[in-house]
Amino acid sequence: MAEKIVLIDGHSILNRAFFGLPDLTNAEGLHTNAIYGFLNIMLKILEEEKPEYLTVAFDVHAPTFRHEMYADYKGTRKPMAEELRQQVPVMKEVLTAMGIRIIEKAGLEADDLLGTIAGRCEASGMEVSVISGDRDLLQLATEHTKIRIPKTKRGGTQIEDYYAADVKEKYGVTPHEFIDMKSLMGDTSDNIPGVPSIGEKTAAKIIAEYHSIENAYEHVDELKPPRASRALKEHWDMAVMSKTLATICVDADIDYDIEGARLGNIFTEQAYPLFQRLQFKNLLGRFEVEGPKNEVEDHFRIISSRAEAETVFERARKAERVGAAILKNTADVPPLFASQAKAGGAALCFGEEEIYCICAGEELAAKEILEKLGQTAAGAGCFAIFGLKEAMASFTPGRQDNCFDGIIAAYLLNPLKSDYTFEDVAREQLSLLLDEKQEDEARACYEAYCAWKSQPILADKLEEAGMLRLFEEIEMPLVFTLFDMERNGVKVEAAELKDYGDRLAVQIEKLEQEIYQESGEVFNINSPKQLGVILFEKMGLKGGKKTKTGYSTAADVLEKLAPDYPFVAKILEYRQLAKLKSTYADGLAVFIGEDGRIHGKFNQTITATGRISSTEPNLQNIPVRMELGRLIRKVFVPEEGYVFVDADYSQIELRVLAHCSGDRQLIEAYREEKDIHRITASQVFHTPFDQVTDLQRRNAKAVNFGIVYGISSFGLSQDLSITRKEAAQYIEQYFKTYPGIKVFLDNAVAQAKEKGYVTTLFGRRRPVPELSSSNFAQRSFGERVAMNSPIQGTAADIMKIAMIGVERQMKERGMRSRLVLQVHDELLVEAWEPEVEEVRKILKNEMEHAASLEVPLEVDMHTGMSWYEAK
DNA sequence: ATAATCACG
DNA sequence: ACGTACGTGATTATC
Numbered sequence A: 001m002a003e004k005i006v007l008i009d010g011h012s013i014l015n016r017a018f019f020g021l022p023d024l025t026n027a028e029g030l031h032t033n034a035i036y037g038f039l040n041i042m043l044k045i046l047e048e049e050k051p052e053y054l055t056v057a058f059d060v061h062a063p064t065f066r067h068e069m070y071a072d073y074k075g076t077r078k079p080m081a082e083e084l085r086q087q088v089p090v091m092k093e094v095l096t097a098m099g100i101r102i103i104e105k106a107g108l109e110a111d112d113l114l115g116t117i118a119g120r121c122e123a124s125g126m127e128v129s130v131i132s133g134d135r136d137l138l139q140l141a142t143e144h145t146k147i148r149i150p151k152t153k154r155g156g157t158q159i160e161d162y163y164a165a166d167v168k169e170k171y172g173v174t175p176h177e178f179i180d181m182k183s184l185m186g187d188t189s190d191n192i193p194g195v196p197s198i199g200e201k202t203a204a205k206i207i208a209e210y211h212s213i214e215n216a217y218e219h220v221d222e223l224k225p226p227r228a229s230r231a232l233k234e235h236w237d238m239a240v241m242s243k244t245l246a247t248i249c250v251d252a253d254i255d256y257d258i259e260g261a262r263l264g265n266i267f268t269e270q271a272y273p274l275f276q277r278l279q280f281k282n283l284l285g286r287f288e289v290e291g292p293k294n295e296v297e298d299h300f301r302i303i304s305s306r307a308e309a310e311t312v313f314e315r316a317r318k319a320e321r322v323g324a325a326i327l328k329n330t331a332d333v334p335p336l337f338a339s340q341a342k343a344g345g346a347a348l349c350f351g352e353e354e355i356y357c358i359c360a361g362e363e364l365a366a367k368e369i370l371e372k373l374g375q376t377a378a379g380a381g382c383f384a385i386f387g388l389k390e391a392m393a394s395f396t397p398g399r400q401d402n403c404f405d406g407i408i409a410a411y412l413l414n415p416l417k418s419d420y421t422f423e424d425v426a427r428e429q430l431s432l433l434l435d436e437k438q439e440d441e442a443r444a445c446y447e448a449y450c451a452w453k454s455q456p457i458l459a460d461k462l463e464e465a466g467m468l469r470l471f472e473e474i475e476m477p478l479v480f481t482l483f484d485m486e487r488n489g490v491k492v493e494a495a496e497l498k499d500y501g502d503r504l505a506v507q508i509e510k511l512e513q514e515i516y517q518e519s520g521e522v523f524n525i526n527s528p529k530q531l532g533v534i535l536f537e538k539m540g541l542k543g544g545k546k547t548k549t550g551y552s553t554a555a556d557v558l559e560k561l562a563p564d565y566p567f568v569a570k571i572l573e574y575r576q577l578a579k580l581k582s583t584y585a586d587g588l589a590v591f592i593g594e595d596g597r598i599h600g601k602f603n604q605t606i607t608a609t610g611r612i613s614s615t616e617p618n619l620q621n622i623p624v625r626m627e628l629g630r631l632i633r634k635v636f637v638p639e640e641g642y643v644f645v646d647a648d649y650s651q652i653e654l655r656v657l658a659h660c661s662g663d664r665q666l667i668e669a670y671r672e673e674k675d676i677h678r679i680t681a682s683q684v685f686h687t688p689f690d691q692v693t694d695l696q697r698r699n700a701k702a703v704n705f706g707i708v709y710g711i712s713s714f715g716l717s718q719d720l721s722i723t724r725k726e727a728a729q730y731i732e733q734y735f736k737t738y739p740g741i742k743v744f745l746d747n748a749v750a751q752a753k754e755k756g757y758v759t760t761l762f763g764r765r766r767p768v769p770e771l772s773s774s775n776f777a778q779r780s781f782g783e784r785v786a787m788n789s790p791i792q793g794t795a796a797d798i799m800k801i802a803m804i805g806v807e808r809q810m811k812e813r814g815m816r817s818r819l820v821l822q823v824h825d826e827l828l829v830e831a832w833e834p835e836v837e838e839v840r841k842i843l844k845n846e847m848e849h850a851a852s853l854e855v856p857l858e859v860d861m862h863t864g865m866s867w868y869e870a871k
Numbered sequence B: 001a002t003a004a005t006c007a008c009g
Numbered sequence C: 001a002c003g004t005a006c007g008t009g010a011t012t013a014t015c
Helices: A010-020 A033-049 A065-069 A087-097 A110-123 A135-140 A164-171 A175-185 A200-210 A213-218 A226-234 A236-246 A271-278 A295-299 A306-317 A335-340 A366-379 A406-413 A422-430 A440-464 A468-488 A494-519 A528-538 A555-561 A566-589 A627-635 A652-661 A664-671 A676-684 A694-709 A713-720 A724-737 A739-755 A776-812 A833-848
Strands: A004-009 A053-057 A101-103 A127-131 A145-153 A156-162 A300-303 A321-328 A343-351 A354-359 A382-385 A403-405 A490-492 A601-603 A613-615 A642-649 A757-759 A765-767 A818-822 A826-832 A859-864
Touching (some): A004 A033, A010 A033, A010 A087, A033 A087, A033 A127, A053 A110, A087 A101, A087 A271, A110 A127, A135 A145, A164 A175, A213 A226, A213 A236, A226 A236, A295 A354, A300 A306, A300 A440, A306 A343, A306 A354, A306 A366, A321 A440, A343 A440, A354 A440, A382 A440, A403 A406, A406 A440, A468 A776, A490 A826, A494 A566, A566 A627, A642 A776, A652 A776, A694 A724, A739 A757, A757 A776, A765 A776, A776 A826, A776 A833, A826 A833, A833 A859
Parallel strands (some): A004 A053, A300 A354, A382 A403
Antiparallel strands (some): A642 A859
């Protein structure tokens, strides 16, 4: 095996880490997030590649030769943020302490150092990995040098790898030609001007054909489009200069001794105190040496005696604020089922030095501890915990109104994260970094301490953001409502579900045979790849490429072909049936519990807009639009002696829009209580109400939907299969009819641009970071988000208020009826027969009066002996 | 693990 | 010249 070297573009990765992580500071106030992120990326790569050598290259921060030479042409390079600048020397110090080779040289950019070293190493037979956030480096890719670009996606960092062949595949040009391509298209992030009016597409085309700008220039009159030809002629000097700027030097005159880059143990004695100072606590565990514990840990007390436990509970009960955590009993549970682990005790914190973990054992049963915990919670002024709904599987808080869930608070403060953990809260709110490996008891103590410590901080932040009422009056009460819904579950007829699945299986089998017959081949119909080949190559249908990996076989593509090819219609039917069987018939069956009911989860911290989400299984996407799918709802039934009452809001989002925009015309339309899409059609198309055609109504409906989604002429044109121009005209007419709506939507975007977020009627925030993107598509997306989120979010808020109200009414009246499902604008109640009329009244009243808007909120209601009947 | 597809509001 | 409707989750194939 060839030896391996990893080369890191220091500033580029620091920069990426800086913008990818929330702000972190250590006790001295030194910002540390970029260093932390850098180390994480580096460690991940080292673990993956296990190289023999490692070198990090930095720019020297004086203007370099290449840049100086063309100083006039180069835009102003943004000064580095101070928070990042101060981390650079510390980063170098850390790397040096870890025994990692750093290279920098005045007059040379990191790119040139990397290029030169990569070239030398490869020449001596090594495999090279270059790590950078900068695509510029792609020109260095060869068969033995791969360029690795870490990307921060939602959820974590992925790394894109490029060997020469990958560059060719993605851009259609060789790494060397990539330089020429850049010279034409330019690169704003790297201050390469390029040739005006030539973009990525044109540049790629020209270079793919002519291979270099020089050759292209020789054939300049043949270049297409003519615009590019003119541009290159006129700006040839710019192209040449850009090429100089874009070319990375691979034969720089540097001293580089490979042995100086050999990788040893990087968790050195010298690095340890540095890591401590930077408070990278979860990395400290990687050092062999044993460090002193965090001061907080000195106050952890693990208790298993009854007498001591009682004292602690008693003192906690009287405390103004208590933080708590459930101790998981992982001992007798295999790791795979760790999430199902039963509680083995509880941790409590009610002061900086009052942190206890009470464990079950010979003296105390877990059950007793948890019962005590519930009682204790009732006494405390504030009971803080992370993940209350989940914790309630183990205990019941004695009171609801003093509970504070730090996870929910963290979600409201930033709803864009993919998950919420107490470790994140500790890091973000308390600047406390935890050791990775912890005993269960210490973990529980930490969690209880963080709950206690972070509560006032989170509450202050909620207050400051204007979300404290939202938190206290909607989100926290909702925790209990959702908990009850999950515990209630919904009854599903297992036998009938199986029958349904069997009937589907028969039809699927039949279709499958017909499809094989007609295509003359047995293949996997479920594989879009194979299907694409059969349809578009073997059978020669026209419908070109659409996805990165090949032909698109999505329904909207196939639907256009179906009228002409019955075969395609069969594929669509097969797909439909296969979906119903796998996701619904078979998929739901596995969730039916011993009690004959499905206890799905309703998640409160998933969506960016404030909606609830449903998983394991998803009960919010049970088919309804097509009759065949809709039949599944017949297996959702009420228990003996009960009936279903289903209530759904009529067009809640449009009504919210009418209210929030204050548009007189739309408000009037709703007060008339007539068919809103017909009214819209009548007004937009200047047609008397009774003469509106079905087509006009359908179009008006699509525009109404489009408005809610953050309209664009493109999107509308796709939806209605009309030209963009026509779509644009519809929109223009619409805004003329409802001028208030245009003002409202424009305001939403303006607010998002100014403040970075939009808000709902109840103060819920949704950040819109995409608006500051330099990418057009991203920015447009941000604009649509800014328009849609206040509407979707306000509707979600209203539904949450209604749910709390409905449940409260049913509980206060001691009713047996119970809430079982929520589907965004719909509630399903399993009503005890004698209570049906009362349930109907409660649902109607609570839902219609959950908010008082300028327009009435209307609720449609149905009863039935299955979800199918009640909808 | 990710992409493609498709179910819902 | 760019390139999309907003918000979700489950399944399947494929890497």
